Amino acid sequence: MPLSSLEPYTNLAFAAPSEAARCATHRVHPLDLCVSDLIATQAAATPDAPAVLAGTSTLSYRELDQRSNQLAHQLITLGVERETLVGTCMNRSTETIVCALGVLKAGGAYLPLDPAYPIERLNFMLNEAQPRVLIAGEGMAEQLSIGPWDIVNVDSDRSRLDLQPVTSTGVEVRADQLAYVIYTSGSTGQPKGVQITHESLLNLVFWHRDEFEVTHADKASHLAGVGFDAAVWEVWPYLTAGASLHLPDDETRVSPERLRDWLLSQEISISFLPTALAERVMTLEWPQQSALRFLLTGADTLHRYPTAGLPFQLVNNYGPTECTVVATSGRVLPGAETNNLPSIGRPIANTTVYLLDENLREVPQGQSGELYLGGAGLARGYLNRPDLTAERFIRDPFSPEPGARLYKTGDLACRLLDGQLAYLGRIDDQIKILGHRIEPNEIVAVLDRHPSIQSSVVVARGNNCEEKRLIAYAVMRNGTTPAAADLRSFLQNELPEYMVPSIFVPLETLPLTPNGKVDRAALPDPDAENTLRDEPFTAPRTPIEVRMSGIVTTLLNLNEVSVNDNFFLLGGHSLLGTQLIGRIRAIFGVELGLRTLFDTPTIADLSTEIERLIFARVENMTEDEAQRLLA
Secondary structure, X not given: OOHHHOOOOOOOOOOOHHHOOOEEOOOOOOOOOOHHHHHHHHHHHOOOOEEEEEOOEEEEHHHHHHHHHHHHHHHHHOOOOOOOEEEEEOOOOHHHHHHHHHHHHXXXXXXXXXXXXXXXXXXXXXXXXXXXXXXXXXXXHHHOOOOOOEEEEOOOOHHHHOOOOOOOOOOOOOOOOEEEEEEEOOOOOOOEEEEEEHHHHHHHHHHHHHHOOOOOOOEXXXXXXXXXXXXXXXHHHHHOOOOEEEEOOOXXXXXXXXXXXXXXXXXXXXXXXXXXXXXXXXXXXXXXXXXXXXXXXXXXXXXXXXXXXXXXXXXXXXXXXXXXXXXEEEEEOOOOOOOOOOOOOEEOEOEEEEEEOXXXXXXXXXXXXXXXXXXXXOOOEEOOOHHHHHHHEEEOOOOOOOOOEEEEEEEEEEEOOOOOEEEEEEOOOOEEEOOEEEOHHHHHHHHOOOOOEEEEEEEEEOOOOOOOEEEEEEEEOOOOOOOHHHHHHHHHOOOOHHHOOOEEEEEOOOOEOOOOOEOHHHOOOXXXXXXXXXXXXXXXXXXXHHHHHHHHHHHHOOOOOOOOOOOOOOOOOHHHHHHHHHHHHHHHOOOOOHHHHHHOOOHHHHHHHHHHHHHHHHOOOOHHHHHHHHO
16 A cells, blocks of 8 residues: 555644654663673572473573573583574473573574474474574474574473583674574565574563563563564563563463453563554453553554553553564553554653655655664574565665665554554555564465365455455355365464465456456455355254354354354354353353363354353252253
């Protein structure tokens, strides 16, 4: 969408153009140190203090320091040195933090790989990145492709690691060295690795600690998946400050009610939640007194202002992976709700923001512009992609500093009178759903390889980040009509679950604009008649199935749902799942766990389970009460 086609963001006041590139600065911090040095200092000062807690497991600062030292020594014997990539493929746990820290102590850069991703995608990342070493847990090392990298199995190699020294490696790390590489979705059909240096990471760490006054007394949560860059600022700012890091179990971290209770019981003082989850948590009842000081959110457009009386401050954040997690941040005040969405705040420390038109000129007052970001948080570029790096990281035409660059975000924004920024959406086709940045072309590139697909386009539909779902429109070859399950299974071999469309709509041809581009506005809305199904439609057959059908269609914003359709394959996700469980509780008076929904995700199976639970209670009811409940 060209900038000139956008109307000004009305009903807002704007700052003078001279403020368009204001850069916040904080006090100077020692950049000759790295994250691992700061954590080692904490371990020496408070060795017995808790560093990482997960379930019944607690890792002290001494244990974190010593175990990461042992891994670092082992990595050095395997050839890890400055600028060496080391892959880590483990689920979110205390072990992932030990391993990432160990890589940094060896002087290398860690490459987090999420075991939940399809093996093909993980293998692509490994083969492109060519790490010197791959650290994996039991079960994953055997599944990943064999390459020139050595493998350290943190389970079976534990005894060998225990023989390594627990003392520091003595490796010195420069500020311009790589700290980590995280892969994001790519518009060319392949994911791309973003390279972040220690200098950029330290800028984030020190800003975060200053902004939220982090001390050793703080307790912070760690919920983000290991391949999501939010994990970076969930971990390092707190461990470098001597605070404790707390990891909830997987079911708790996606359930708003359970998560609120966990935050309260663990006395968490600072927590980051993805936007959709934060919006749900804010609607729950909270006690007047709580240890939670700050609820941080970001990764999607925030649609909700906090209500008065919440015992914490809400902070909205914005930033692509290419700018080290966070580029702008601002507190969202209760009672400030207008017709406009909450802002994304102001630039963080040592970060520059410009709003420019297609000719790299600052936009006039009252106009939207593309966000260009510069400053200390800027990534080095994309791993092994000099062409893409040159395209997205350009010379800063406004800076006299040699080598100064700007990152072209593809995001639209405008500046408010008080200096805060209002996010307006994307210029290109990139999609954000539940915190994940998705390039539709990457999905299309895989889908078009299916033997039944001639051409396709993928879009997101929905009112907000929680309700959005991916929809694939496809022209078939030779009149073939595959089942939705077949296409879904094909995509799951190469794409992570969040990138697999929930709905497939077959078309005779893709609608085109006069200049030959796909006319996304002309794509039909999915309905019961034009979407591919896994099997023939089956209408509700019992009173419980009828009521469940009404609940599910409302939640998923669909006209109808077959009783055998999978809730999650229709676009349901964990947050919607918790809403479904809540409505079942309110209507039928029975309690289902999220695990039950994953195991029985159809209306038919859920209705059977609800009926079983109701009959288990019937003996304590009158006949009339039981009949009313079943009806």
